[in-house]
Amino acid sequence: MAIRIPNRVLEAVVLSVLKEEPLYGYALTKKIQLQLPISDSTTYPILRRLEQKDLVTTRSKVFAERVRKYYELTDSGQLYLKEACADWQLFSNQINALLGEH
Amino acid sequence: MTYLNELEQALVGLPKNEQENIIEYYRNYLADGGLSDEEARVKLGESAVLAEKLKADFDQEDGDEVTTRAKQTQPLTRGQFILVILTSPIWLLVTLISFLGIASLPLLAWGIALSLIIVSAFSGIAGAVVLTQNFWGGLFYIGMAVISIGLSIMFSPCATWLVMKATDWTKALLLKIQHTARRVMNHE
Structure with missing residues (x-):
């Protein structure tokens, strides 16, 4: 895809997937990749930022003798998702109106 | 890696x-x-x-x-700069010794491993020769050979590990020196 996805949109995408269920890094990336061609190295920086802003928290679970970190939405994460979603709707409507169909 | x-x-x-x-x-x-x-x-x-x-x-x-x-990476103050220059004989020596120390550890380890192999070869041959004249004496030397070869097998992973570690340590030391050098160059 030639269009670079803005960070805010990527953050909203991650939050939206995590809203369905808490996931660990690999599963999260694969789930997003089903719809959107992001690279495997995209997810970590986003998760780090979301965690830093308290929009997600992590819960460690032991799996196969290692510790898997599951990321899950916080209340402020829910709120942020709502706002980002509204912003995106507005933005995409504006672009769609300008672009029309060709 | x-x-x-x-x-x-x-x-x-x-x-x-x-x-x-x-x-x-x-x-x-x-x-x-x-x-x-x-x-x-x-x-x-x-x-x-x-x-x-x-x-x-x-x-x-x-x-x-x-x-x-x-x-x-803040620059040094004038006082710190003078202190660094004055103490240079000491820290230059310490740095040099650290480098030599790091370099000699893996060399030493490989040296030991190699000499164990040589010892094992010689006492193995000696054991075989002596065995014809003195059974128990020969057996003793052959036993020594087996022990040495065993020790050298146990030692070589340790030597390999030391070589890898030595590279890491050298890198870390070089980074520290680079960092300090930058501070010295930027002094007020």
């Missing part, structure tokens, strides 16, 4: 806890995806490139962290 080892080394410069977070994340990522080192290289990109991206992202977002890191 594995992909994760490479990444770990390329992350030098980031705060320790962030380095650990990244390594922990990608360790699990590779395990969850069942990715080999080669597959990791394809999916995540060369470790050096990935590390640069992670560093750039970290610096961009964390104003606070950047300033604390920048503080570490």
